[in-house]
Amino acid sequence: MTSKLWFVFALICSLATVQAPKPSDPGVTVSARARQIHDSAIVVDTHADTPQRFLDEDFDIGSMDAKDIGHISLDKARRGNLGAEFFSIWVEPVTNQGHYARHTFDLIDSVYEQAARHPDRMMMAFSVADIERAHREHKLAALMGIEGGHSIENDIHLLRDYYRLGVRYMTLSWSNTNEWADSSGDIDDAKVQHHNGLTDFGKQVVLEMNRLGMMVDISHVADKTFWDAIATTKAPVIASHSSSRALVDAPRNMTDDMLRAVAKNGGVVQVNFFNGFDDADFRKAMEAQTKDQAAAVQKYVEQLKAEGKTVSYVDEDRIEREWMAKIPRPPLKSLIDHIDHIAKVAGIDHVGLGSDFDGVSGATPQGIDSAADLPKITQALLDRGYSARDIKKILGENLLRVFGEVERVSREMQAASPKSAP
Numbered sequence: 454m455t456s457k458l459w460f461v462f463a464l465i466c467s468l469a470t471v472q473a474p475k476p477s478d479p480g481v482t483v484s485a486r487a488r489q490i491h492d493s494a495i496v497v498d499t500h501a502d503t504p505q506r507f508l509d510e511d512f513d514i515g516s517m518d519a520k521d522i523g524h525i526s527l528d529k530a531r532r533g534n535l536g537a538e539f540f541s542i543w544v545e546p547v548t549n550q551g552h553y554a555r556h557t558f559d560l561i562d563s564v565y566e567q568a569a570r571h572p573d574r575m576m577m578a579f580s581v582a583d584i585e586r587a588h589r590e591h592k593l594a595a596l597m598g599i600e601g602g603h604s605i606e607n608d609i610h611l612l613r614d615y616y617r618l619g620v621r622y623m624t625l626s627w628s629n630t631n632e633w634a635d636s637s638g639d640i641d642d643a644k645v646q647h648h649n650g651l652t653d654f655g656k657q658v659v660l661e662m663n664r665l666g667m668m669v670d671i672s673h674v675a676d677k678t679f680w681d682a683i684a685t686t687k688a689p690v691i692a693s694h695s696s697s698r699a700l701v702d703a704p705r706n707m708t709d710d711m712l713r714a715v716a717k718n719g720g721v722v723q724v725n726f727f728n729g730f731d732d733a734d735f736r737k738a739m740e741a742q743t744k745d746q747a748a749a750v751q752k753y754v755e756q757l758k759a760e761g762k763t764v765s766y767v768d769e770d771r772i773e774r775e776w777m778a779k780i781p782r783p784p785l786k787s788l789i790d791h792i793d794h795i796a797k798v799a800g801i802d803h804v805g806l807g808s809d810f811d812g813v814s815g816a817t818p819q820g821i822d823s824a825a826d827l828p829k830i831t832q833a834l835l836d837r838g839y840s841a842r843d844i845k846k847i848l849g850e851n852l853l854r855v856f857g858e859v860e861r862v863s864r865e866m867q868a869a870s871p872k873s874a875p
């Protein structure tokens with residue numbers, strides 16, 4: 454992650470760790486009614502980058518450190534009634550070149566290790582039934598999604614191994630185009646070899662994911678990749694952490710046509726909490742400082758290298774957080790506007806939560822400082838006139854429906870053709 458290009462990618466996605474704690478938005482008070490609705494729901498979040506912390510910082514999810522500024526801990530999850538978290542297995546594609554699979558396995562291992570440390574409060578989960586069981590047992594259900602198809606190293610056997618280890622979604626690309634799927638992150642970069650969407654192998658990957666029962670995630674992909682995935686898949690897709698392009702013109706956000714296509718496909722769009730995707734003013738300010746920010750990171754990296762030190766991800770993130778903190782945080786309304794827009798365009802059955810917690814350099818809206826603040830979203834939806842029934846769909850039921858449908862399609866495909874693809 455040393456080039457300016459990668460720095461820009463990093464801005465628009467997964468970053469781990471530390472920022473100074475900010476006071477919660479005094480404007481949001483959670484009423485007893487909102488709390489009751491929120492606490493009776495199975496709350497599912499489909500994207501948190503906490504595994505980078507597990508691996509690089511040896512962060513313990515059981516931490517009660519009040520000074521820790523991470524978004525996720527078991528305590529924060531409990532306070533926010535977070536029932537299931539999909540931990541992101543994200544392999545930075547430049548620094549890990551040549552060993553994507555190894556780093557993927559290390560991150561998977563880090564999630565299992567956390568669950569093993571806290572068997573009373575957390576459990577690995579691989580199915581809708583597991584998520585429901587964890588809910589009954591008052592434990593956090595820990596699931597895993599791979600963020601970026603480069604993790605499979607162009608090998609369908611590795612894809613199957615990841616499924617066997619418990620991975621239940623894969624984002625076809627991260628911000629980097631891989632050898633079979635174009636990304637929105639570098640689609641305008643002439644130096645990158647593109648494929649006009651998904652290659653034939655990419656389509657085979659999608660079908661094998663359908664057969665295995667791994668959700669196809671279209672967050673981050675280029676527009677043509679999205680349409681190819683929609684045309685190929687036999688099961689509903691998810692956008693694990695994506696917002697609306699009609700509201701904020703980011704290439705990684707989804708157009709209204711895409712939202713309608715996901716609705717038709719039966720899938721779900723899980724709204725990203727990152728201010729750079731949800732608030733136009735924040736995005737403008739972010740773009741205005743991109744050059745200076747990149748230069749500051751570059752200078753720091755060069756300084757460390759000159760001292761013979763290796764540059765860790767956490768090192769770079771520390772600087773990026775400082776720059777993000779220069780921009781005022783938008784109100785919670787910005788995030789709620791995206792949920793509302795997607796609910797209107799795609800329908801109430803096709804929207805959910807994909808926070809990107811621990812992956813956005815602290816740039817979440819006012820009042821959303823960690824998973825403990827999730828009830829404020831329920832309050833804000835209630836204030837906009839959403840019914841308890843609709844709020845529960847957004848909080849998790851929609852995702853559980855899609856996951857269940859993916860499981861059903863998998864059983865059907867395996868019954869029809871038990872043999873794996875070569």
Ligand SMILES: [Zn+2]
Pocket residue numbers: 465466467600673694
């Ligand atoms: Zn991402």
